[in-house]
Amino acid sequence: MPPSTEHIVTSYEDELTELARSISEMGGLVEKAIVNATEALIRADSELALATVAADKKIDAMQTQIDDMAVSIIARRQPMAQDLRLVIASIHVANDLERIGDMAKSTARRSTQIEGLAMSVQFKNGLRHMGELALRQVKLSLDAFAARDKDMAVDVVERDTEVDALYVSLFRELLTYMMEDPRNITMCTHLLFCGKNLERVGDHSTNIAEQAYFLATGKSLTADVEDVKREQIKG
Numbered sequence: 498m499p500p501s502t503e504h505i506v507t508s509y510e511d512e513l514t515e516l517a518r519s520i521s522e523m524g525g526l527v528e529k530a531i532v533n534a535t536e537a538l539i540r541a542d543s544e545l546a547l548a549t550v551a552a553d554k555k556i557d558a559m560q561t562q563i564d565d566m567a568v569s570i571i572a573r574r575q576p577m578a579q580d581l582r583l584v585i586a587s588i589h590v591a592n593d594l595e596r597i598g599d600m601a602k603s604t605a606r607r608s609t610q611i612e613g614l615a616m617s618v619q620f621k622n623g624l625r626h627m628g629e630l631a632l633r634q635v636k637l638s639l640d641a642f643a644a645r646d647k648d649m650a651v652d653v654v655e656r657d658t659e660v661d662a663l664y665v666s667l668f669r670e671l672l673t674y675m676m677e678d679p680r681n682i683t684m685c686t687h688l689l690f691c692g693k694n695l696e697r698v699g700d701h702s703t704n705i706a707e708q709a710y711f712l713a714t715g716k717s718l719t720a721d722v723e724d725v726k727r728e729q730i731k732g
Contacts, residue, residue, distance in 0.1 A: 509574050516566055516587050517643065520594075523559040524639040527594045528632060530556065530601035531698060535628030538608040538691055539621045549605035556598035563591040582715060586708040590642060593701040593708075597635065600694040600701075607687045614684045617674075623667045624688070627695040630660050634702035641709035650718060653706035660699035667692045 530549055537546035567584045570576060576584055634653055641649035671685040671692075710718035 512566070512570055512574070513576075513580060513583060516563065516570065516584065519559065519563050519566065520587055520590055521639065521643060523556065523563065523591060523594050524635070526552070526556050526559065527597050527601070528635055530598050531628060531632050531635065531695075534601040534604040534608070535625065535695075537605050539616075539625055541608065541612050541616075543609050543612055546605040546608045550602050553598050553602040556595060560591045560595040564588060579712075579715075582712050586642070586712045589708050590705050593704045597698050597701045600698050604691045604694045607691050611684050611687045616684065616688070619670070620667075620674075620688060623663070623670065624691065624695070627660065627663050627667065627692060630663060631695045631698040631702070634660060634699050635705075638702040638705035638709060641706055642712065645709065645713040647710050647713040650706040650710040650713065653709075654703050654718065657699050657703045660696055664692050664696040 530552060533545055533549040533552075536542065537549060567588045570584050571581075574580075634656060637649060637656075638653045640646070641653060668689065671689050675682050675685045707718045710716070
């Protein structure tokens with residue numbers, strides 16, 4: 498291979514590697530945002546909450562950076578097959594990570610609005626558990642994307658029901674608490690939105706898992722799941 502051609506190929510591969518590395522870095526920021534937002538809420542830590550809100554700017558900037566990088570690669574390199582799937586999937590994943598960052602920011606902001614109100618241990622435990630499940634979903638989906646592991650991607654989608662079930666349980670408990678004493682309405686309303694934010698984190702993790710599946714197989718996970726269900730019905 499002539500030296501000039503080798504340089505072009507190496508540079509192209511470097512760009513794809515940098516794109517994947519940026520997704521990983523953005524994922525790390527988002528994971529930290531979820532942890533900090535949940536802790537700020539449970540501990541009523543306004544300083545941590547404000548720091549979490551401020552840190553979201555870095556997440557937004559990384560989404561723009563990844564989008565620009567992906568568009569530039571498409572325009573200059575005209576990638577095909579698996580390379581093209583990586584570039585397209587990276588755009589989608591960066592968008593979902595940005596939305597997860599927004600969910601963390603929203604939770605952190607709401608935590609400052611209920612500062613001074615007594616939250617029961619029961620709700621603290623429920624929200625902490627939801628935060629842990631949501632964080633696990635984000636981690637697994639990013640691992641599946643990085644490893645191009647279709648089985649891990651399917652696992653993330655299947656586990657989303659655990660986050661949904663926990664949110665429904667928390668919703669019912671908060672509703673009961675509000676009906677028992679109207680003075681709880683303000684705090685419980687904010688906690689309902691915080692719980693919904695964590696449930697939405699699970700949904701965006703599912704989206705990332707679907708992109709990981711697409712990256713690994715070139716197929717839609719939703720379509721494959723429907724095929725499996727049809728075969729099970731026939732059987």
